[in-house]
Amino acid sequence: MRHSGDLPQAAAGLVGQLQARGPRIHCITNTVAQAYTANMLLAAGCVPSMTLSAEEIGGFVARADALLVNLGTFDLERREATGIAVAAAAEAGRPWVLDPVFVDRSASRAAFARTLVGRGPAVLRLNHAEFQALAGCEPTRAAAQDYARAHRLVVALSGATDLVTDGGRVATIANGHALMAKVTAMGCAGSALTAACLAVCDDAFEASAAALIALGIAGEIAAETAAGPGSFAIAIIDALAALDAPTVVARAKVSP
């Protein structure tokens, strides 16, 4: 078990492994986020797939290396697809990430997300408002740890500083840039990258931290040249594709 001091090295290693191994990531994600998520995964070295068809999603998930379940658009087809995909992931032993987008805005979505939490995601990736809606309390460090322990998953809480915990270990990550909040689907892309890291790393705590470190650093690099949120959204894809181990180690801002 690594401590947070090792996380930059771990992140650097995982970024390289994604490019070397090209894992398949199946994504149930909203139509707003699909193209951007796919391009981010391709930039990281992965092979994304996105089908929602009830007939075939089980097969796609079984042959993928990890699964993303994003609740961004909450239609019936996606809910049915999610049930099948999560069952297929469990049967095939594939790790999955739950991103409960906007559960703070919709009670029915929050109820659905709570059911999914009980079906064994490796990582729950969400923002402060979403945590509060799901957990029923402020997203403090202790509350995140309690939730992670109670539900046997990693909580990856995004914000000005990200917090990742498996209940025992905690890492706070200070990488990233304010422009990341001005690009739609950036959070979704972060969750997809978390699924990608899970595909090449058995330690969900390490995988979650690595994904947030890598995306945050790519955001910082992109912001150095971007003229606004439009060019930033493009530059962060370029930066992620070019990210190498020394850069990750040099720029990671991780604390326990």
Next chain:
Amino acid sequence: MRHSGDLPQAAAGLVGQLQARGPRIHCITNTVAQAYTANMLLAAGCVPSMTLSAEEIGGFVARADALLVNLGTFDLERREATGIAVAAAAEAGRPWVLDPVFVDRSASRAAFARTLVGRGPAVLRLNHAEFQALAGCEPTRAAAQDYARAHRLVVALSGATDLVTDGGRVATIANGHALMAKVTAMGCAGSALTAACLAVCDDAFEASAAALIALGIAGEIAAETAAGPGSFAIAIIDALAALDAPTVVARAKVSP
């Protein structure tokens, strides 16, 4: 009531208010346009949401500050969502924009759009062919005024020169660039920006003109550096995010 001579100042003010107040805009829009529309709204300072789920769209609309209804892809789920959303907007007193995309190509879509016109949109934003399909006559200045008066809404007619009228007042706006017609969802983004301006301005005539002025100026600025329609689509987002009041006042081309 302002006259067209005041519109550049009004537009400058509204652009600033969007960035300062960050209104929530719920968008029923086609899957082609969703991501680009969301990024344009984020660049303007707004918080977009896009869900279509029948269970939750009413709640999203009630908590939003304005609604966009775009008919770009005309599936059953979107039509059902539209009915619920428009009812929720009426109940909560939220203004909404109707963008009857491609009604000139489909009789069933035109019939659906006519029903929606009767349900109280603040603004009808459309191009010449779409106006002709809905109104049954050429989109002259007088026809647009008549239609606006008869249906108690603002007509925002896009073209080489845009025309905005509430039946009484008329403004023509000569901002914009030919490359705007070479980017998919640019019209949809303009309608979304109109909804955004409605969220911070009670005068739908002024809000509509402001949105078209702002987007047109952003397009002109983007065209100064773009190498083609791909880089233009990105640069206009950057330009919109950076747009300030003096630039709007200096560059607005508005006539009565």
Next chain:
Amino acid sequence: MRHSGDLPQAAAGLVGQLQARGPRIHCITNTVAQAYTANMLLAAGCVPSMTLSAEEIGGFVARADALLVNLGTFDLERREATGIAVAAAAEAGRPWVLDPVFVDRSASRAAFARTLVGRGPAVLRLNHAEFQALAGCEPTRAAAQDYARAHRLVVALSGATDLVTDGGRVATIANGHALMAKVTAMGCAGSALTAACLAVCDDAFEASAAALIALGIAGEIAAETAAGPGSFAIAIIDALAALDAPTVVARAKVSP
């Protein structure tokens, strides 16, 4: 009937005709690819439409100049829309392209694709794994020719080198760049461009080769300035919009 030596000239001519005539291309494509496909078609001079509504897709196809059927996301609505669209294309005499995305990953999708092959597409555009899944054999030159002859269509097989055949004639095209595989929907955009060329050229072999030559050259030009897959995806749209006949003739790499 032209030979492969004439194809660069033919491609140069078709690129110009798209810009001059602006054909309407109706696209049944997955939500991941819709926006990028539409922007690529706009850049090439075409007018894209994307509706899937059962009520209106027949009318859209009948008034379009060519149809694209892409199986990228395989939901029920798209399958129903496909049946109607293909019937409308047959009745109106419109040529269409079938892009059987990911048939190698899903037996039900492959079965659906085989049915569609029997309904008369002018072109079948696919990669090596997809060919193998459909045809049941390795995608050799001879196998592609046999398949094209047996099913009376053009096979356009993408890969490091593209191969196009109508059963008799064969062209191999060596244009393109490795970054094209790092952008989602690039293959879908290539299929859409093939449909566009079919709209202005009765010879499906020539149209298919022209589309792959044009997109490949645009990719090479984009790669000269791109900093990674994000900026490449944008630059290739700019390059396609700016592509002129002398560039096509000078850069085409076609062999029999």
